[in-house]
Each structure stands twice: as structure tokens, then as C-alpha cells.
Amino acid sequence: MLVAVLGSGLVGRTLATRFAELRHNVILGTRDPQAARVRRWATAAGPYGSVAAYRAAVEDSTVVVNATAGTVSLDVLREAGAQALAGKVLLDVANPVVEPGEDPPTLRPVGDGSLAEQIQREFPLTRVVKTLNTVSPAVMVRPDRLGGGHVTFLAGNDGGAKRLATGFLREMGWPQDAIIDLGDITGARSLEMLVPLRYRLGRTFGHTNFNFAIGTR
Numbered sequence: 001m002l003v004a005v006l007g008s009g010l011v012g013r014t015l016a017t018r019f020a021e022l023r024h025n026v027i028l029g030t031r032d033p034q035a036a037r038v039r040r041w042a043t044a045a046g047p048y049g050s051v052a053a054y055r056a057a058v059e060d061s062t063v064v065v066n067a068t069a070g071t072v073s074l075d076v077l078r079e080a081g082a083q084a085l086a087g088k089v090l091l092d093v094a095n096p097v098v099e100p101g102e103d104p105p106t107l108r109p110v111g112d113g114s115l116a117e118q119i120q121r122e123f124p125l126t127r128v129v130k131t132l133n134t135v136s137p138a139v140m141v142r143p144d145r146l147g148g149g150h151v152t153f154l155a156g157n158d159g160g161a162k163r164l165a166t167g168f169l170r171e172m173g174w175p176q177d178a179i180i181d182l183g184d185i186t187g188a189r190s191l192e193m194l195v196p197l198r199y200r201l202g203r204t205f206g207h208t209n210f211n212f213a214i215g216t217r
Contacts, residue, residue, distance in 0.1 A: 004029050004061035006054060006076055008038045011093060011137045012067035016041070018141035020048035022171050029057030029080070058084040063091065063164065064126075070096035070115050074122060086125035089161040091168070092116045092188070093132045093140070095195045103203060104196045116188035120157065127161035129154055130188035131169070134198060136208035143173045143211075150211035151178045155187030180214065 005016040006029040019026045026049050030038050033051045042051045058064055058080040068076045073094050077085065096115040098106040109118065116130040131154040132140045139145060143152070152174055156162050162181060169179050182190065194212070202208045 001025070002027065002060060002062045003065065004057040004063070005065045005067055006030075006057065006080065007067035007069070007094075008035070008041070008051075009067070009069070011140075012065075013041050014137035014141055015065055015067055015093070016049065017045060018172060019168075020045040023048060026050070027052050027057040027061060029054045029076075054080040055084060058088070061088065063089050063168075066090060066092045066094050066119070068094055069100070070094040071098060073115060074118060077119060077123060082123055082125070085123050087127070089127045089129065089158075089164050090119065090123075091132070091165055092119060092128055092130050095133050095192055097195065103199050105199050107192060107195060110193060111189065114186075114188040114192045116155070116192075117185050120185050127156065127158040128185060129156035129158070129161050129165040130185065130191055131155075131165055133191055134194045135211050138209065139211055141172050143178070145209065146211055149178075149213045151180050151214050152211075153180045153182050153187070153191055155182040155185055155191060157185050 002025045003019050004027045005012050008028055008030040016026045016028045028038055028051045033053055038051045042049050054076055066073055096107050098108050116128055120128040132152060154162055154165050166179055
């Protein structure tokens with residue numbers, strides 16, 4: 001499967017590397033395909049990795065991952081183009097943090113909306129699934145680095161898109177019973193609102209090698 005990962009920061013490169021390891025063809029979408037950092041990534045990724053501008057990456061892809069900074073996600077997706085995104089599954093792992101490094105972080109929108117809902121509203125023909133935004137990049141791609149029992153979430157309007165997202169999560173090592181479906185795309189609100197708690201836990205622990213577990217009876 002051809003996957004376009006939009007965003008060449010740590011999250012994007014980590015996800016793109018893992019998809020390439022799983023032998024998916026991966027295009028790392030970036031504003032500057034000639035930048036040294038992304039060229040180094042493409043070399044390290046080997047035959048499964050390539051780099052392209054946003055629009056070219058999306059046009060050729062089957063699945064799109066939004067790993068851009070939440071404050072610029074809509075601008076990047078507009079640059080990629082609604083026509084290129086139409087009909088495709090978009091996995092949104094971004095968070096709408098206004099000022100990176102601020103603690104506690106300010107989210108915009110928050111409470112009565114979410115970044116994922118904004119994306120779905122502006123690109124109604126794209127099948128948006130919110131997932132993986134509540135864990136660090138290292139845990140996203142290697143959940144077995146932690147003890148058992150921790151979970152990840154997804155939310156979206158399209159059942160087929162959520163099944164595809166679940167397939168990717170399973171490939172990366174998430175057990176089926178660790179993937180919790182929060183229903184339609186409005187479930188993204190609660191996922192994004194977990195970000196301030198994640199920031200504070202990171203400060204308390206002094207690292208980001210942790211995750212949430214859900215106890216039920």
C-alpha cells in the first residue's frame with residue numbers, strides 16, 4: 001500500500017520509517033523535498049521510502065497520514081488539494097497545540113470542536129480517522145516498549161476507514177483489544193483534550209515513555 005506521511009518532523013519521520021519497515025511504500029510529504037533532513041531519511045529508508053512535495057505525495061497515495069503541526073495542518077492539506085484527498089483515508093495524528101513547549105499547552109480548538117472535525121468539515125470527501133495522538137512517536141510505532149494493558153483510540157465517521165486504521169495499528173503491534181473505538185469524529189475532541197494531561201505526566205515522569213490503560217469490569 002502506498003502511504004503518504006505529511007510532515008517531516010519527528011512524528012512524521014518516525015511513522016514513515018515504521019511503515020517502510022513494514023514494507024509499505026512511503027512518500028514523506030514535505031514543503032521542501034530537497035532539505036537535507038528529508039534526503040537523509042529517504043536514504044535510510046531504502047527502496048520503500050521517497051520524498052515529495054505535499055500535493056505530489058497525496059496524489060500518488062492510497063492512505064494519507066497527517067503528522068504536521070496542528071497549527072498548520074489545514075494549510076498543508078489545502079496545499080495538497082481537496083481533489084487529491086477525495087475518497088482517501090486520512091489518519092490524523094496531529095494535535096492543535098498553539099505554542100509547542102508551552103506547559104500547560106493551549107489547544108485551539110478545544111471543547112466544542114477538534115482539529116479532526118475541522119479537517120473532516122473542510123474535506124468532506126476525505127475519510128478522516130483520529131488516532132495515535134495521545135502517545136509519543138516511539139510508543140505509536142512500538143507499543144511493546146511498554147508493559148501490556150495500555151491502549152490507543154480511534155474516532156471517525158467511516159467504518160471502512162476505521163477498519164483500515166485498525167489494520168495499520170495491528171501491523172505496528174497494537175493488540176486488537178488495545179484499540180478502542182470512540183465512535184464518530186466528535187470523539188476526537190476527548191482525544192485532543194488528553195494532550196494537556198500527557199504534557200503534565202511527561203513533566204512529572206521526566207520522559208514520554210508511558211501511556212494510558214483502561215480498567216473495566
